[in-house]
Amino acid sequence: MNKRITISPSPHVYEDTSVKRLMFDVVIALLPALAISIYFFGMGAIIVTLVAVVSCLAFEWLIQKYILKQEPAITDGSAIVTGILLAFNVPSNLPIGIIIIGSLVAIGIGKMSFGGLGNNPFNPALVGRVFLLISFPVQMTSWPIPGGFKTGYADAVTGATPLGIVKEGLGKGDQISDLMNQVPSHMEMFYGHMGGSMGEIAAAALILGFAYLLIRKVITWHIPVSIILTITIFTGILWYINPETNADPLFHLLTGGVMLGAIFMATDYVTSPMTPKGMWIFGIGIGIITVLIRVFGAYPEGVSFAILIMNSFVPLINTYVKPKRFGEVVNHG
Amino acid sequence: MLKTFAKGGVHPAECKYSEDSRIEILPLPKTVSIPIAQHIGAPAKAIVAKGDKVKVGDKIAESSGFVSANIHSSVSGTVAKIDDILDSTGYKRPCIVIDVEGDEWNETIDRSPELRREINLTDKEIIAKINLAGIVGLGGATFPSHVKLSIPDGKKINVLIINGVECEPYLTSDHRLMVEKAEEMLVGIQILMKALSVNRALIGIENNKPDAIAHLTNLVKNYPGIEVHALKVQYPQGGEKQLIKALINREVPSGGLPLDVGAVVHNVGTAFAVYEATQKNKPLFERVVTVTGQLVSKPSNLLVRIGTPVSNLIEAAGGLPEDTGKIINGGPMMGKAVNSLEVPVTKGTSGILIMSESESKRKKEATCIRCAKCVSACPQGLEPYLLKKQAQLEKNDTLEQSGVMDCIECGSCSFTCPAGLPLLDYIRLGKSRVSKIIRSRKQ
């Protein structure tokens, strides 16, 4: 035979998939939430998202090219996902400079300092977010009141989030029944009509994204469901014990970063466990820590911390929680 | 709900282009090169010499141990030489080369087409006959069949499982056999049942072969004890352990054999060969081979004499396509790429798959993103990403604890990895190192 033929070991066919495809599926799944965000927060949402995505891409490219001296791989889309998620976790009136600092921390410290995609122990966007929360507490907790394109950007009128209102009220000894009159109805919250971080407001849009991720088999249901279930049960028990000092479970699910965190942040491949059993442990842990922080801690919101804390347990979970091997249990016929 | 195995598995595109092509007899080649090692176990010992005249079906190499198999001439003619020739393993290994002259069969072979249903042999005689005929597992594993039928003392077998799954994409040789030689196959199954003294046999067939399922379901009414089961289309449904799990919900223990859970598995092609050996006194010297591929102009199922060069098969299927990039002996998931068109067909050749230049390229490797897709794809419950890492670091002890020896080399992990990592390449490397260590430990 005069032509070259390839010799390589099996398998000889591959699934039509790639890291890039998966990352862009995540981007697609985030679009409904982005649309709602723009609908409620107008220009601010667009500016924050653009700045975060562009600076994440730029930092990744610069670090790979000039510091790590690698072939830049920003086309894999992972920096875009980090950028959008970072934007989703901050208020829509955050000054550009702060967003850029957050992106640098997310990519530079959260991802590249550990060796880049696949090696980082913590979710990069959350590393960026928590850094900003600690460094710029005022800017990070002034939430624009949603008003569509009238909201504006730097000049937006701000107010507290429902979680913040409840936390503060309970601290002063107010009753839940009174506080609930001061926050939007559950239905309004489901569609995202409330103050909060840009991408976390609309549970409806986030759930739509979740459905897309499941259909495209990008993620499995285990982590989101275990987090949501744990929070429901835990806050449900508290609520059952005393409904005047504890908000109802649905309030907890629809406010703050639960949906965004459960669906998009905790499911980050790199920083979550490898087996379904491990994913359950991880999800239950996040749920419990979130409620502990919200109900007993100093911050009104705890999803980000909860995910970062559980991120640090992932290596341990992966070491001790193994899939059930075929033939491990001998069952004689 | 269709039956299937418990965990893992993938869904490669089926591409069964040749499923409706009737089995055709391939014209005789000019010469055949018959390897003396076509099975798992000790190579056979040649008992002919250069210049000897042989007929079709004459024994030309003798089994050299319990786990070994006889080899018969597939043609009539003169032994030209016994020499090392490149075979599908990629190595040069001893072959008996015979120049074909006419087509004269050994007189003891019954060439009549009538179905012979009555079984006159005892269980011992059946096993001896199968041994004599050189039958090995025709699904590709090529394990000598008589060994599988010789049940060690203390083990009890209560079910025979017949593998008609053919879960490898592209391949259709078993499918065609089930459609065209169903009665012979069923008699073959009855013979195997008698050899094992069991009264129940389950035929597992993937649900993408409705004609075979319907045909056999209809026929088994006359064959008490034989059942046909449609199985979900899911790779590797035809893996021996997966098939047993799917059909009788028993798990072969790690490191164990099907007989540890009271089952024996044979392929449909093997059942047909058993029929021919016991009822027609015909040893195993030909088999059905699928020749296929996206570029192949006439995807075919050919009845081929063992030792025929692959080039003859490709010619019969319309010639080697211009854009050929890879030639695979077997299916795309577990087959072996060959590097010459002159490699001979052996007892284990279920198909010849031709892939185009672009199909032959491997995916570009990226870094592992820890997506866990390989873990959920592995039918053996292993963690391929971890096995790869441990193999790369040569951590042989942890590799063994991680269950590397349980890997059935199905390729599901490499198939599914979005980062394009050749996981199975590394796992194979690790397996071979660990098995060396295990062997040295036993000594």
Ligand code: SF4
């Ligand atoms: S499928 Fe590939 S990328 Fe995903 S965890 Fe396994 S080895 Fe890593």
Ligand code: SF4
């Ligand atoms: S590790 Fe082995 S058994 Fe598991 S998917 Fe990979 S090749 Fe198949």
